[in-house]
Amino acid sequence: MNVQQFLSGLQVEFDVLHHSPSFSAQEMAQATHTSGKDVAKTVLLHCEDDDEYMVAVLPASSYVNFQKVEHATGHRGVELASEVEIGEMCPDCELGALPPFGSQYHMRTIVDEDLGEDEEIVFEGNSHEESVRMRFDDFMRIEQPLQASFAY
Numbered sequence: 049m050n051v052q053q054f055l056s057g058l059q060v061e062f063d064v065l066h067h068s069p070s071f072s073a074q075e076m077a078q079a080t081h082t083s084g085k086d087v088a089k090t091v092l093l094h095c096e097d098d099d100e101y102m103v104a105v106l107p108a109s110s111y112v113n114f115q116k117v118e119h120a121t122g123h124r125g126v127e128l129a130s131e132v133e134i135g136e137m138c139p140d141c142e143l144g145a146l147p148p149f150g151s152q153y154h155m156r157t158i159v160d161e162d163l164g165e166d167e168e169i170v171f172e173g174n175s176h177e178e179s180v181r182m183r184f185d186d187f188m189r190i191e192q193p194l195q196a197s198f199a200y
Contacts, residue, residue: 049140049152051173051180058190062182069176071144073108080170080179085109088163088171090148092134093117096125101137103150105171106160110199120196121158142175149191157193164188164195 055062067079073089080087087108094101102121104112114126135143138153148171150157163169163184170181188195 049147049149049174051147051149054149054152055180055182055190060182060186060190062180062186064173065170065179065181067177067179071176073172076170076172076179077108080181082170082181085162086166086168086170088148088159088169090146090171092129092137092146093126094129094133095121095123096127097123101129101133101155102126103146103148103153103155103157104160104198105148105157105163105193106199107162110160110162113198113200116196116198117158120194120198121156140174145172145175147171147173147180148187150193151191157191158198159188159191159193159195160199161195161197162199 065080070076070079077087088105089108091104117126131144173180
């Protein structure tokens with residue numbers, strides 16, 4: 049999935065931010081001159097109980113509380129997926145890059161409630177040199193993720 053083509057096809061307004069390569073959400077925040085609380089970090093989670101994957105979207109400055117994800121989703125044995133697993137699940141992205149649209153990869157998406165406090169979010173596109181800025185409301189409408197409090 050190409051993020052720009054996907055959003056354009058849905059006629060959603062967005063900006064593409066080109067920057068030097070960044071390999072973490074905090075680096076992306078610096079490279080795009082965006083507050084860390086407005087940057088959406090996307091991580092791939094593996095659910096041991098049914099061997100499925102889930103995309104989690106949370107503020108760049110936060111970490112996943114796995115117990116809260118398990119409580120919100122009903123899964124057990126939730127853990128971070130490896131870069132190899134990300135590459136297998138999202139083969140059209142640079143290794144380690146993961147857009148926040150799990151639905152486009154046949155995965156459930158969960159978003160932390162704290163991201164809803166701002167009008168816009170910035171997230172990684174298909175590469176480490178490209179970020180996308182869009183309205184949070186548009187993201188929620190398109191993706192329809194489970195919204196829960198799971199970051200700390």
